[in-house]
Amino acid sequence: MTGKKLELYIHIPFCVRKCKYCDFLSAPAEEYIRDMYIRQLIEEISVQSQFYTDYVVSTIFFGGGTPSILKSVHVTNIMSAIYANWTVAANAEISLEANPGTLSQERLMNYRTAGINRLSIGLQSANNSELKVLGRIHTFEDFLESYETARNAGFDNINVDLISGVPGQTLTSWKNTVKRTAMLKPEHISAYSLIIEEGTEFHELYSSGEGKKLLPDEDTERDMYHETAGILSTYGYRRYEISNYAREGYECRHNTGYWTGEEYLGLGLGASSYTMGRRFHVDNDLNNYLHMDMHKDITPLYEDIQELTERDRISEFMILGLRMTKGVSAEEFAERFNRNMMEMFYYEFDKHVRSGLLEILPPYVRLTEKGLDLANVVMQDFV
Numbered sequence: 001m002t003g004k005k006l007e008l009y010i011h012i013p014f015c016v017r018k019c020k021y022c023d024f025l026s027a028p029a030e031e032y033i034r035d036m037y038i039r040q041l042i043e044e045i046s047v048q049s050q051f052y053t054d055y056v057v058s059t060i061f062f063g064g065g066t067p068s069i070l071k072s073v074h075v076t077n078i079m080s081a082i083y084a085n086w087t088v089a090a091n092a093e094i095s096l097e098a099n100p101g102t103l104s105q106e107r108l109m110n111y112r113t114a115g116i117n118r119l120s121i122g123l124q125s126a127n128n129s130e131l132k133v134l135g136r137i138h139t140f141e142d143f144l145e146s147y148e149t150a151r152n153a154g155f156d157n158i159n160v161d162l163i164s165g166v167p168g169q170t171l172t173s174w175k176n177t178v179k180r181t182a183m184l185k186p187e188h189i190s191a192y193s194l195i196i197e198e199g200t201e202f203h204e205l206y207s208s209g210e211g212k213k214l215l216p217d218e219d220t221e222r223d224m225y226h227e228t229a230g231i232l233s234t235y236g237y238r239r240y241e242i243s244n245y246a247r248e249g250y251e252c253r254h255n256t257g258y259w260t261g262e263e264y265l266g267l268g269l270g271a272s273s274y275t276m277g278r279r280f281h282v283d284n285d286l287n288n289y290l291h292m293d294m295h296k297d298i299t300p301l302y303e304d305i306q307e308l309t310e311r312d313r314i315s316e317f318m319i320l321g322l323r324m325t326k327g328v329s330a331e332e333f334a335e336r337f338n339r340n341m342m343e344m345f346y347y348e349f350d351k352h353v354r355s356g357l358l359e360i361l362p363p364y365v366r367l368t369e370k371g372l373d374l375a376n377v378v379m380q381d382f383v
């Protein structure tokens with residue numbers, strides 16, 4: 001199959017309940033709203049496809065929200081609409097985010113039949129009191145049950161999401177979470193640090209002076225980060241991005257596409273896109289989304305359309321590429337921009353090589369171990 005590569009992101013903005021730290025575009029919703037949303041999403045999938053006839057879809061990612069809240073018929077209908085309207089590569093990676101407490105064997109088997117071949121399960125912590133603090137709907141035992149159900153349903157490519165830096169969390173507790181997860185042998189583990197976002201319940205509780213004291217301090221956070229890499233490497237995982245670890249051959253292709261500047265199209269409420277040199281996103285207003293006549297005119301659906309200059313694209317290539325542990329390649333840079341990366345960033349590379357944050361292993365330039373800790377310091381020089 002030939003054609004330009006395109007990644008599809010499908011946003012499902014529904015959850016059973018809002019977690020206390022979450023600022024994603026997601027909320028609980030009645031079933032009839034979910035039904036209306038899926039109908040509109042299928043319209044959007046069909047209308048948008050006419051603008052991308054020379055593309056081949058290489059990955060599909062159902063994110064949210066909690067996509068696994070959807071009845072299997074919804075996922076089946078979305079996948080049928082994609083296959084009917086788009087050219088999808090035979091080996092496409094098709095992921096779906098799932099939360100414990102929303103999965104059954106029957107639902108998972110139907111997802112597989114619909115074409116989902118990778119599951120990303122949100123565990124966050126193996127400690128039940130931390131899960132309660134986060135406002136998650138499940139316990140660690142619920143997760144274990146879901147994980148086993150997913151394996152029994154035939155999923156042989158599973159990611160588990162974890163969060164460090166939870167209020168009250170100790171280094172011992174975090175290490176226990178990482179070990180217990182690794183012992184289950186998922187193919188991929190994402191371990192992000194908690195960020196206290198404005199507009200969340202956590203922001204009210206933990207952004208003040210007193211509240212901050214309840215969070216692990218900076219040194220503990222740094223220890224957590226180092227311990228994660230250490231523990232996971234003993235279990236056979238390789239860090240390939242600042243917060244992502246995989247067994248050989250199971251790096252997430254969809255997210256790697258984001259970090260390496262592939263084109264992606266976001267479908268569904270608020271979803272972001274980068275295609276044909278432009279960034280844009282779908283309107284965040286659910287009411288507008290549900291009532292728009294997409295066949296008549298789809299353009300009002302899109303907001304913040306931004307044409308990227310070459311300078312913007314170079315900056316993104318550097319900032320996102322440096323997140324990958326293999327770094328950015330001067331050869332790829334030359335191919336994409338017809339320019340010499342080493343000459344263009346001579347000053348920045350020299351400065352950070354001297355401070356021990358970058359290393360040059362031709363054709364790659366990458367963050368050192370110390371640089372991975374201080375990635376923001378390096379990246380701000382490429383903005």
Ligand code: SF4
Binds near residue numbers: 064065
């Ligand atoms: S399940 Fe995920 S998307 Fe939903 S509220 Fe919790 S963190 Fe947010």
